[in-house]
Amino acid sequence: MKPNIEVFADPSQLIERALELTLAEIKDAIAQRGRCTIALAGGNTPKPLYEQLAQQDLPWQNIHIFWGDERYVPISDPQSNAGMATKAWLNHVAIPPTNIYPMPTQAADPAEAAQTYNQQLQTFFGTGPKEFPRFDIVLLGLGPDGHTASLFPHTEALQVCDRNVTVGNKDGQPRLTLTVPVLNQARCIFFLATGANKQDALTEIFAETADATHYPARLIQPIHGKLSWLLDTAAGEPLQKYL
Numbered sequence: 001m002k003p004n005i006e007v008f009a010d011p012s013q014l015i016e017r018a019l020e021l022t023l024a025e026i027k028d029a030i031a032q033r034g035r036c037t038i039a040l041a042g043g044n045t046p047k048p049l050y051e052q053l054a055q056q057d058l059p060w061q062n063i064h065i066f067w068g069d070e071r072y073v074p075i076s077d078p079q080s081n082a083g084m085a086t087k088a089w090l091n092h093v094a095i096p097p098t099n100i101y102p103m104p105t106q107a108a109d110p111a112e113a114a115q116t117y118n119q120q121l122q123t124f125f126g127t128g129p130k131e132f133p134r135f136d137i138v139l140l141g142l143g144p145d146g147h148t149a150s151l152f153p154h155t156e157a158l159q160v161c162d163r164n165v166t167v168g169n170k171d172g173q174p175r176l177t178l179t180v181p182v183l184n185q186a187r188c189i190f191f192l193a194t195g196a197n198k199q200d201a202l203t204e205i206f207a208e209t210a211d212a213t214h215y216p217a218r219l220i221q222p223i224h225g226k227l228s229w230l231l232d233t234a235a236g237e238p239l240q241k242y243l
Ligand SMILES: O=C1O[C@H](COP(=O)(O)O)[C@@H](O)[C@H](O)[C@H]1O
Pocket: 041, 042, 043, 044, 045, 046, 069, 070, 071, 081, 140, 141, 142, 143, 148, 149, 150
């Protein structure tokens, strides 16, 4: 399916639209299936969206929060993706703590932590070892190097397709990340990207041919779900021709 691409004059309009789309998907998921499962992005771009979500009156007991990737640090660390979303959003709403599933980062071996989260996803979604869970919403960001979640260029994580979670590698530092097949199983994926430093990556991601191992966000092609790219003009300039 062709992705939906929307370009906004500034990041605040982008966030307004991301909020509108996210709320519609939450409502739809709860109406259809009685719950909504969301995998969150980290980084800076989605923070204002999380702050907006903190202001909403939603059926929080029906919403389940997971993460698409995590830096291998404690939740109290300023680098923690879960820590950011908790402070910006989750601490301010009446979501049951049991509906929040941060990626574990306590084990000495990140591979063990990846396996623990893999198991947690299987238990929650009732999926077997050869099946992938289907998130209602996956929020993703984009690095200037073309990475998304913690799928970095030319790393082993890009090839992993026999489990839900694996260890990513950012300049030798471990991360945890959902794998490509789990992300592509989602019902709905929103990429949020701002800033001129994302232009080169976006040009390659949307090029007819390019090396996906060099620009991992190219690997994100939902099998049955919807894909939207929400960009500001600074990031979206190279995509004007696709609009
Ligand atoms: O390291 C990460 O970077 C990407 C992009 O972050 P942004 O600050 O440019 O929005 C993010 O999507 C990912 O979750 C995070 O771990």
